[in-house]
Amino acid sequence: MLLAIDCGNTNTVFSIWNGTEFLCTLRTSTHHARTADAYFTWYSTLVKHYGIDVDITDVIISSTVPRVVFNLRVFADRFFGCRPLVVGKPECDLPVEPRVDEGTQVGPDRLVNAAGAYDRHGGDLIVVDFGTATTFDVVAGDGAYIGGVIAPGVNLSLEALHTAAAALPHIDVTMPQHVIGKNTLDCMQSGVFWGYIGLVNGICERIRAEHDAPMRIVGTGGLAPLFAQGDALFDVIEDDLTMHGLTVIHAHNSKG
Numbered sequence: 192m193l194l195a196i197d198c199g200n201t202n203t204v205f206s207i208w209n210g211t212e213f214l215c216t217l218r219t220s221t222h223h224a225r226t227a228d229a230y231f232t233w234y235s236t237l238v239k240h241y242g243i244d245v246d247i248t249d250v251i252i253s254s255t256v257p258r259v260v261f262n263l264r265v266f267a268d269r270f271f272g273c274r275p276l277v278v279g280k281p282e283c284d285l286p287v288e289p290r291v292d293e294g295t296q297v298g299p300d301r302l303v304n305a306a307g308a309y310d311r312h313g314g315d316l317i318v319v320d321f322g323t324a325t326t327f328d329v330v331a332g333d334g335a336y337i338g339g340v341i342a343p344g345v346n347l348s349l350e351a352l353h354t355a356a357a358a359l360p361h362i363d364v365t366m367p368q369h370v371i372g373k374n375t376l377d378c379m380q381s382g383v384f385w386g387y388i389g390l391v392n393g394i395c396e397r398i399r400a401e402h403d404a405p406m407r408i409v410g411t412g413g414l415a416p417l418f419a420q421g422d423a424l425f426d427v428i429e430d431d432l433t434m435h436g437l438t439v440i441h442a443h444n445s446k447g
């Protein structure tokens with residue numbers, strides 16, 4: 192069985208893939224100082240809690256935080272006796288090589304999203320991922336990652352308002368009933384919610400104008416369904432897209 196690990200700047204997600212389906216998905220906050228032993232204590236407690244019969248033979252890691260990879264490597268080696276495949280490292284082959292400026296270190300999560308989305312939908316796609324940052328990953332007709340857009344994440348924008356303005360509270364994003372807010376909270380909700388709808392729509396429209404073929408839009412990340420309530424932003428929403436991409440890249444590297 193494969194243990195797929197997606198480490199974002201905010202959260203780290205572990206999913207167990209038995210070759211047909213994900214048996215479980217576990218989430219913890221990303222923290223570079225977490226040791227291999229601490230990962231295993233957390234992981235084994237939850238696996239036991241869910242009563243899952245697991246036999247991990249392979250581990251694949253995508254991490255937007257370089258410092259966590261060391262402890263995750265030790266975790267894979269010590270507890271599963273395997274050398275993990277790390278996306279973005281030379282020994283990890285991608286199904287299609289990215290076409291970006293030479294020397295660019297593309298976030299591995301974006302390469303994984305591209306591989307997962309291409310496998311499910313074919314080419315000419317925009318993947319919108321609502322993580323710590325909101326990323327737009329453009330997938331060409333042949334499945335290559337050919338660039339995209341990095342915008343500030345939704346929670347980052349809310350946090351920036353709260354941090355910089357003394358009178359603005361910390362709030363969570365929800366869909367406001369009106370655009371014109373009648374109180375501080377509604378005004379902030381509106382700015383972030385409708386602002387993001389405008390951002391996603393505007394950027395996708397401009398990407399489409401620059402691209403030479405019609406494109407479909409795939410939304411992913413915890414907040415994608417919330418924004419889809421406000422407008423028809425996406426052709427499809429897939430909350431397991433990054434995990435699926437990790438299984439695709441693992442299978443590609445296991446061939447032959």
Ligand SMILES: Nc1ncnc2c1ncn2[C@@H]1O[C@H](COP(=O)(O)OP(=O)(O)O)[C@@H](O)[C@H]1O
Pocket residue numbers: 198199200201202203321322323324344346412413414
């Ligand atoms: N379903 C959700 N509802 C509300 N907030 C969410 C949801 N899913 C994720 N978030 C928030 O969105 C932000 C990004 O989360 P995540 O997708 O885990 O980012 P990353 O992959 O960069 O670690 C975090 O602040 C997280 O708390």
Ligand SMILES: CC(C)(COP(=O)(O)O)[C@@H](O)C(=O)NCCC(=O)O
Pocket residue numbers: 198199200201255296297298299300301321322323324325326341
């Ligand atoms: C853009 C990101 C910060 C998004 O990370 P996330 O929101 O998933 O934590 C990450 O993909 C990254 O660090 N990228 C490196 C630069 C690039 O992709 O071009």
Ligand SMILES: [K+]
Pocket residue numbers: 199300320322323433
């Ligand atoms: K991510």
